[in-house]
Amino acid sequence: MRIKNNVVNLTSVENFISSHSGVKVTISKTTGNTVQKFSIGTIDLPADGSLFFIAGPCVIESRAMALEVAGELRRISAEGGGRFIFKGSYRKANRSSASSFTGIGDNEALDILAEVREGFGMPVLTDVHEVAEVERTAPSVDVLQIPAFLSRQTDLLVAAGRSGLAVNIKKGQFMAPGDMAHAAAKVSATGNRRIMLTERGSSFGYHNLVVDFRGIPQMAETGYPVVYDATHSLQLPGAGNGVSGGERRYLLPLARAAVAAGVNGLFFEVHPDPPSALSDAATQIPLGDFAGVVRELQRLSQCMQSIHSR
Numbered sequence: 041m042r043i044k045n046n047v048v049n050l051t052s053v054e055n056f057i058s059s060h061s062g063v064k065v066t067i068s069k070t071t072g073n074t075v076q077k078f079s080i081g082t083i084d085l086p087a088d089g090s091l092f093f094i095a096g097p098c099v100i101e102s103r104a105m106a107l108e109v110a111g112e113l114r115r116i117s118a119e120g121g122g123r124f125i126f127k128g129s130y131r132k133a134n135r136s137s138a139s140s141f142t143g144i145g146d147n148e149a150l151d152i153l154a155e156v157r158e159g160f161g162m163p164v165l166t167d168v169h170e171v172a173e174v175e176r177t178a179p180s181v182d183v184l185q186i187p188a189f190l191s192r193q194t195d196l197l198v199a200a201g202r203s204g205l206a207v208n209i210k211k212g213q214f215m216a217p218g219d220m221a222h223a224a225a226k227v228s229a230t231g232n233r234r235i236m237l238t239e240r241g242s243s244f245g246y247h248n249l250v251v252d253f254r255g256i257p258q259m260a261e262t263g264y265p266v267v268y269d270a271t272h273s274l275q276l277p278g279a280g281n282g283v284s285g286g287e288r289r290y291l292l293p294l295a296r297a298a299v300a301a302g303v304n305g306l307f308f309e310v311h312p313d314p315p316s317a318l319s320d321a322a323t324q325i326p327l328g329d330f331a332g333v334v335r336e337l338q339r340l341s342q343c344m345q346s347i348h349s350r
């Protein structure tokens with residue numbers, strides 16, 4: 041649906057659709073698609089066309105590090121820098137090498153995620169890899185994330201949907217954007233429509249990923265919020281002699297393109313000291329630089345909203 045009228049008429053269309061379908065929607069001024077509306081904790085998605093951010097370390101390495109990152113995200117938010125969902129894997133199941141770091145222990149990591157949620161008033165996201173993990177992780181978090189390599193696993197998607205939590209489905213590196221509608225349908229069949237779809241690049245030969253930005257409006261046609269993973273899209277999978285390499289220098293150019301293409305949210309992995317990170321050191325953003333990244337992308341988003349409101 042292409043909508044070119046003013047905000048008042050857009051609101052009328054949104055209300056009409058919502059009243060006749062029973063599903064709350066908004067209309068993206070950038071893509072023209074109706075978008076499912078829902079809340080995660082204190083965050084309404086999508087809200088007034090502004091971006092939301094999923095951000096945090098790749099994996100929970102320690103309580104001190106997680107709280108440091110959460111504190112900085114809260115500071116950025118308090119200064120008008122955005123709405124955040126804290127992300128952190130409680131355990132890394134997909135590693136390049138058997139010797140790679142996988143976590144500090146499931147119980148300890150989940151306790152830290154719960155502490156971030158309660159102590160900082162911030163919704164929390166973590167990955168699940170098997171059906172049995174859903175029940176275990178759900179009490180500690182607000183969003184369950186389906187990793188890209190598992191984005192077609194029916195039992196896992198259904199279990200995540202039945203949890204009642206919001207579900208973020210990463211697009212498999214091997215999947216066409218349009219095929220994500222089938223993954224989302226497995227979750228929505230449980231009655232849970234609090235779904236996000238995340239673009240994170242497509243395999244391009246060996247040890248490389250590319251981003252086809254046509255996929256963002258294509259996934260938006262599903263009616264669910266679309267997120268761009270600005271970190272994992274930069275990976276060079278397995279190219280680091282047993283670890284994944286990456287090209288952090290392209291982070292801002294690709295993130296800008298995603299905003300221009302109409303994403304609702306952006307996903308970033310941030311770390312106080314990326315070179316010492318125990319996972320994905322090549323692509324995580326220095327925590328001290330993140331506020332500037334957020335401000336720039338928010339300004340671009342506002343510019344795009346202004347253009348499409350004319």
